[in-house]
Amino acid sequence: MTLAELAVTIAVLGVLGLAASRFGLSAIPAYLFAGILLGPNEPTLISLVQPTEVTAFVAEIGLIFLLFFLGLEFSVERLVRSGRHVGLGGAADVAINAGLGLLVGLAAFGPSFAALVVAACVYVSSSAIAVKALIDFRRLADDETDLVLAILLFEDIAIAAVLGFVATGGGTVGTTSWVATKALLFVAASLAASRWLGGPIGRLLGRLELEFFLLAVFGFVIGMSAIAKELEMSEAVGALMAGVILSDSGVRSEIEQRFFSVRDVFAALFFFTFALTIDLGRIPDVGWIVLLALVATVVGKVGVGVIAGRLGGFTARQGINAGAALVAHGEFTIILAQLAAGNAALSLAQRDEIVAFAGIYVLASATIGLLVMKESKRLGRILRPASVLE
Template structure:
């Protein structure tokens, strides 16, 4: 792609994604739906103005790294610990059921290979933290006990999704499953998620000290972006997706970060807030590029629109939703609250799209399967928040999850 073509592509992507994202938000839909739609319009499905390109793909990957960084800053390890067993129960069911339901249909009805069917099911295990949190904030429910379970389970889902993606990524590159290397990879990923945020927090103390000697404007944005790039490179070097590094850097900035030495050091929250706010404009610029690129990668002309395929697509959407809705049923609370938890787990959002994009790039799934998978993710991303908002606004009893 030449420089003039790249500049025009970025102009079209940024402008149309903003317009359609704003439009979707005004009518109560997630902005990500508008951003993907912008890619569908610009890509080969409709206008054909843009095509998948390696340069755009790299820019889109930077966008998802920054988005996962933003999610990491909103993740509370402390909240996960306190909600404990209920979070793990909801998260476990919300991972296993969609994986089994959609994976089996992908294998038997769609005729995918066992690995491709497993990948398809794994792509539908994650839950979008950002979308569910947005709905909870809009309805002023973010401090309720059910909301804590929703947030915690969504975090566990996303972490499990990133680990699953790393394992599948490694298998796709190496072509085999060996117990010891796989175990080593899992332990490496867990260790990275445990220690990278702690190291990042230590670096933040150093950066805070150096900030007193900085003379140039934009110090916070430069040092934070450098830290994100460093952690993303390290994650990739260890065999994991680079986005895991962005997530770990975000955890280092988390408002509820806990460390053994925290009681002996001055609270760095004012400085971490500066770092987070400095990165917000960059995230808002680059993250939509990833979703637009997903839309550009979709080619609706490859989607067979016969009756059987449309029926199969609807079945996949229903199974993807049912697997998450059932996740809230074992909780000890009112049925409405169980449905609220289940509905909040339905939208797949960004992590599911990351799965789909990786599967297409690595050749695990074909372009037609990729298109169908993205449509399923978009459907859950749209229907989940609508159902959740209706339940929250109509909630009249005082039962809470316990």
């Protein structure tokens, strides 16, 4: 990406994002549309930007800061409180949504490894889109956001094993268990660091001049993400835990004030880069699979929110709000498809269809998911009126 291309990209993102805000919508669909408009795939009216290592790196930074800011909103006490939802919510999510995803995969590819890949694509929600939507719709402080965080955290840990499985064409029980164990140990160590080291870290940061304060925070976030990646987890888990550690440091408000603009700029570029892989020209080939997956996703995710919410002590309306936040799929679905594209266990035709399916499915689920989330409270009042609640 050249400087001229970057300038055009920023301009298009600004115009489309502003238009979306005028209609009271999240800017995410606008950023995705910008990627489709300027990207190399259909429609090819303006093929200006090609996916490169530079765009991939920018997208990675965007994902890291989105999850870092989510972590800043959750103290250890709130995470511990949401921890009781991890088992129930995570187990229900796997059973229902991976199961529905497998049915979609079997309908598309029959009994095969490709069906398992589709099941994984349908199962895992987008942490980045969910977090950005929670911010845009001002729902980070809602009680049911604890349930959303718990399920996303469970998925982020589970996806570490799933990514290895898809990349290799399968994996032993021992390998999968070891990856999951490392993820759990990393999260536990991070929570312990937040409890015992958050204060000292905050006092140390508070004594630094602004320039070195910014460098120290930036380096800490990137370092935690790098450690997570070295442990074969998503960098999103590391960024989330970095935020949790600094949430009780006493300098959270200053961190948020100094890094808000960094988060928003890189988040916009993340969703733009994300959309460069979407090819609308493949709708005639995989449209029916996408439609089937969308129905399964909306029913499955909202259903999980209601079921896990009721088991965790939330109302049905709160469960609907939580489930709606999980409908959008994104970065992990694309990563799974990219890994599958290089897997010799799949035929060339299967690889091609999975990549095409993933791109269009992400665009559709992100758009529908944001609309469902925006209207989830109204939907809850319709499905669960006051007379029923009484």
